[in-house]
Amino acid sequence: MTFASVSAGIHGVDIKTKKAVISSVSGSISFNEIEATSFSSDTTSGGLNINSIKAETIKAESVSGKVDLGAVDATDLDVYGVSGRVELGLKHLEKLNVETISGKIELTLMSGFGLTTSFNTVSGSIKGDHEVKAGKHIFGDGKCEGQISTVSGNVVVK
DSSP: OEEEEESSOEEEEEEEOSEEEEEEESSOEEEEEEEOSEEEEEEESSOEEEEEEEEEEEEEEEESSOEEEEEEEEEEEEEEEESSOEEEEEEEOSEEEEEEESOOEEEEEOTTOOEEEEEEEEEOOEESSOEEETTEEEETTOOEEEEEEEEEOOEEEO
């Protein structure tokens, strides 16, 4: 299933499909729930908001827009943002990669979720209840492996 838009938003309630590809220029994307084998999204000058998303692979890219993914249940999650905030609610995940240029990253670890991540920044910090071992930041049981990079933005994990 593919959705594309220029100068208009893409909004829906629930999607269940094998492959979901959604892109928008100058318009927001919002859905209540998406379930797919693979999901990819690309936005420019518009945000991405999904309340609950389940997929083996999730890739979200945004330029000048907020990425807000709640209740993420996936094997791999890859998020890239330029000049926009990234908010992720992590429910179940094996591998995480988040990169931003000039944008705050906020991760909410849902009940029982743990993360071990490396953190690279030019000008930013990482905050949250965690320990650091061998250069890795460990939250909870640390089962999910992650990489977080930001040029100019803080990371908050709660």
